[in-house]
Amino acid sequence: MKLSKLVGDRFKETPSDCVAASHALMLRGGYMKYVANGIYSSLPPLKRITKKIEEIIREEMDALEGQEVSFPVALPASLWEESGRYASVGSELLRFTDRNGAKMVLGMTHEEAAVQLVREYASTYSRYPFMIYQIQTKFRDEARPRAGLIRVREFTMKDAYSFHTSQEDLENYYARCLRAYQRIFARAGIPEVVCVASDSGMMGGNLSHEFMLLTPAGEDSIVLCLECGYSANMEAAECIYHTEEGSAGTGSAPSALLPVETPGVHTIEELADFLHIAPSSTCKAVVYQKNRDDSYVVLFLRGDLEVNEAKLTSFLGEDIHPAVITEESGLQAGFIGPVSLRGPEGTTVLFDRSLEGLSGLACGANREGWHMTGLDLKRDCPDAVYRDFAKASAGGICPVCGRRSLTISRGIEVGNIFQLGDKYTRSMHMQYVDEKGNSHTPIMGCYGIGVGRLAASVCEAKHDDYGPVWPISIAPWQVHLCCMRGDNAEVRAQADRLYEALQKAGVEVLYDDRNVSAGVMFSDADLLGVPVRLVASPRNRKEGCVELSLRGDRASTVKLPEETAVDSVLAKIRELAEALEAKVPERI
Numbered sequence: 001m002k003l004s005k006l007v008g009d010r011f012k013e014t015p016s017d018c019v020a021a022s023h024a025l026m027l028r029g030g031y032m033k034y035v036a037n038g039i040y041s042s043l044p045p046l047k048r049i050t051k052k053i054e055e056i057i058r059e060e061m062d063a064l065e066g067q068e069v070s071f072p073v074a075l076p077a078s079l080w081e082e083s084g085r086y087a088s089v090g091s092e093l094l095r096f097t098d099r100n101g102a103k104m105v106l107g108m109t110h111e112e113a114a115v116q117l118v119r120e121y122a123s124t125y126s127r128y129p130f131m132i133y134q135i136q137t138k139f140r141d142e143a144r145p146r147a148g149l150i151r152v153r154e155f156t157m158k159d160a161y162s163f164h165t166s167q168e169d170l171e172n173y174y175a176r177c178l179r180a181y182q183r184i185f186a187r188a189g190i191p192e193v194v195c196v197a198s199d200s201g202m203m204g205g206n207l208s209h210e211f212m213l214l215t216p217a218g219e220d221s222i223v224l225c226l227e228c229g230y231s232a233n234m235e236a237a238e239c240i241y242h243t244e245e246g247s248a249g250t251g252s253a254p255s256a257l258l259p260v261e262t263p264g265v266h267t268i269e270e271l272a273d274f275l276h277i278a279p280s281s282t283c284k285a286v287v288y289q290k291n292r293d294d295s296y297v298v299l300f301l302r303g304d305l306e307v308n309e310a311k312l313t314s315f316l317g318e319d320i321h322p323a324v325i326t327e328e329s330g331l332q333a334g335f336i337g338p339v340s341l342r343g344p345e346g347t348t349v350l351f352d353r354s355l356e357g358l359s360g361l362a363c364g365a366n367r368e369g370w371h372m373t374g375l376d377l378k379r380d381c382p383d384a385v386y387r388d389f390a391k392a393s394a395g396g397i398c399p400v401c402g403r404r405s406l407t408i409s410r411g412i413e414v415g416n417i418f419q420l421g422d423k424y425t426r427s428m429h430m431q432y433v434d435e436k437g438n439s440h441t442p443i444m445g446c447y448g449i450g451v452g453r454l455a456a457s458v459c460e461a462k463h464d465d466y467g468p469v470w471p472i473s474i475a476p477w478q479v480h481l482c483c484m485r486g487d488n489a490e491v492r493a494q495a496d497r498l499y500e501a502l503q504k505a506g507v508e509v510l511y512d513d514r515n516v517s518a519g520v521m522f523s524d525a526d527l528l529g530v531p532v533r534l535v536a537s538p539r540n541r542k543e544g545c546v547e548l549s550l551r552g553d554r555a556s557t558v559k560l561p562e563e564t565a566v567d568s569v570l571a572k573i574r575e576l577a578e579a580l581e582a583k584v585p586e587r588i
Helices: 021-028 044-063 077-083 111-118 167-187 268-275 309-316 423-427 451-461 489-504 518-528 538-542 562-581
Strands: 032-036 039-042 066-068 074-076 095-097 103-106 130-139 154-164 194-197 207-214 220-225 231-233 258-261 283-290 296-302 320-322 348-352 361-367 370-375 406-421 443-450 479-483 509-512 532-536 545-550 553-561
Touching: 021 032, 021 451, 039 044, 044 066, 044 130, 044 154, 044 167, 044 451, 074 077, 077 103, 077 111, 077 423, 111 130, 111 154, 111 423, 111 443, 154 167, 154 451, 167 194, 167 207, 167 406, 167 443, 167 562, 194 220, 207 220, 207 231, 207 451, 258 361, 268 361, 268 370, 283 309, 283 361, 296 309, 309 320, 309 348, 406 423, 406 451, 423 443, 443 451, 479 489, 479 518, 489 509, 489 532, 489 538, 489 562, 509 518, 532 538, 532 562, 538 545, 545 562, 553 562
Parallel strands: 066 130, 194 231, 296 348, 479 509, 479 532
Antiparallel strands: 032 039, 074 103, 095 103, 130 154, 154 443, 194 207, 207 406, 220 231, 220 406, 258 370, 283 296, 283 320, 361 370, 406 443, 532 545, 545 553
């Protein structure tokens, strides 16, 4: 490809609304163009990158005996009604009515379509196990698209679905897929991606993992243990607590439950200051409403902790939103406590396990302007059942090794895998007959990777101040040939010879044949991020050589005789590929 003919422009200025390096660099470098909120067109450099990512994914899925299929983008709502997700999924699912009045959806994920495709085919045990996958455009109506391709509404995704007759078989295959994902990310040039336990969310199932690239640009919070290597998404991370000696609940007999007038005190911070106690010596109430019927959910937890809404939603089995506490509800906002609580009919009352066994706490008195001191959970709330609803925190206790060694990092989710169980096969009445003639419901696994997000994540991890530094495996081109002073006939002839020779040798080469300044040429080369750079210039021509360097490594520059330049380029490409391959784990 000659750069003079490459569709797309490159820009010096950084757009003002970019919050991630990848967003800025991919707009500046002519990789993509904004179309609408969360929707982008791909220009040739990005299309070449994503095509290579897709080929890596296909190779790894095929190695798992996966079979590529294609599902419709537009699906009848009846499929989603079968699974129950048409009603349970929120506004991120784009619903519409076609010209005949039929209800339709745009696919944001394809579990229902996968079951519909194979439920007749897989009616006998002899056809299990198997896996099908696709790489296709999807649409998810995100409320807040951000950071370019990191969170979009329209995206290309690889989604795979495996079908099994036993949990053991699913678990074995799941482990193979997990390793395949590690190979995909390493082959794409980011072996530092970590695998973390996650919450299954709308996908359902009992076990799921996310693959996270740790970066400040990430939108997910990842809980890590520096001692034992434990890792989990904040949504799924277990919160472990113990009470410090001398604080509420330790070392003394329970005190009486007494009312205390607290005028103007509404928050935990205000209450702690007013009573001269630590926030951990309080019991706070956080109130939500269920989306389905607006009934109230009152959750009590230790005052220094935050609610993990993903855990709460998972426990309730339905979506929630922060409560609007009306006068008619009978709840006293800012003064809600667990003793003599009188909420409206249908109110769900829950207790976080941070409160279990504690005494001597301050809490709301369910009366405007009043709190209580001396709360003893065992005595005053004898019927309370305690569960984990709180967020893990930095410096907290690791649930694996028990040390106070947790840290919180930001991360981009580049892939996810789920053990779905029979959530979809049962609701959609998929059955198979075993060798004895008995009918059973198969179980499923689900495995997804966002292709554009993975490209953006690689850019996020592999860039400098001047542009991306693409790994050799997914770079849009392998070599960037710069012809300095294209108006010099001898230099032009040398560059043309190199371009032809590189192409004949099977090298993917981008040839900057423009007659522009060195500053413009090298700035564009940096933005395009091609791993190997060759420079033909008047000075090099006089010396009978060309200049070879690696993108992002100025110290790598060497001068080569023109006659050996192609062989040296091929050797450098092999060297980069072998260094990358050395970090790829073996398949299971």
